[in-house]
Amino acid sequence: RCVLKELESLGKALYGAKLIAQRFQLRSCSHHKDPVSGSTCLLSMIEEGNPHHFFVATQDQELASKVKKKAGVPLLFIIQNTMVLDKPSPKSLAFVQKSQTNELVPEHQKQSIVQLKEKEGLAKQEGEKRRKRKRAGGPNPLSCLKKKKKTQEGQEPSAEKKKRRKRKRNRVKAEATQSVQKSEEE
Numbered sequence: 001r002c003v004l005k006e007l008e009s010l011g012k013a014l015y016g017a018k019l020i021a022q023r024f025q026l027r028s029c030s031h032h033k034d035p036v037s038g039s040t041c042l043l044s045m046i047e048e049g050n051p052h053h054f055f056v057a058t059q060d061q062e063l064a065s066k067v068k069k070k071a072g073v074p075l076l077f078i079i080q081n082t083m084v085l086d087k088p089s090p091k092s093l094a095f096v097q098k099s100q101t102n103e104l105v106p107e108h109q110k111q112s113i114v115q116l117k118e119k120e121g122l123a124k125q126e127g128e129k130r131r132k133r134k135r136a137g138g139p140n141p142l143s144c145l146k147k148k149k150k151t152q153e154g155q156e157p158s159a160e161k162k163k164r165r166k167r168k169r170n171r172v173k174a175e176a177t178q179s180v181q182k183s184e185e186e
Helices: 002-010 012-023 038-045 061-068 090-103 107-120 157-185
Strands: 075-079 082-085
Touching: 002 012, 002 038, 038 061, 061 075
Parallel strands: none
Antiparallel strands: 075 082
């Protein structure tokens, strides 16, 4: 609401920006009665660790530098009609590193867990950590040719096919000559 009030006060020069801002969902801020500047309002909404997980999209370098000082706030900006997500700030990276180290199990608890496993006999011994070796498989069956059938009397199958063809042709010729001879006799 504070951003819309600021855009209204700036007049017709930013009328297009005001129309675009009105399309988005309005978030309630603590400045209902006395609106403040848009950048101040945005900074107040992302304080205390950004609980609503807001992204901040701005072309204002001053606002961008203030946002980078806060941990866990993604920053968007536009370069040549392309929206760009800025890389995480050093403050955000440090915050993530700190939260990860806090989530880990403390060292004294790890030691007590190992001791309890040894008492119960659940601890893995070094001799049991053998890995199975992968054995070489055969060739890919889809890439292999089918086996040729063995022929009788050591002849190649292509020779048999040729003979069959000759026989069929001879038969056809013989039948044709016989039919021609019968028609001549009659």
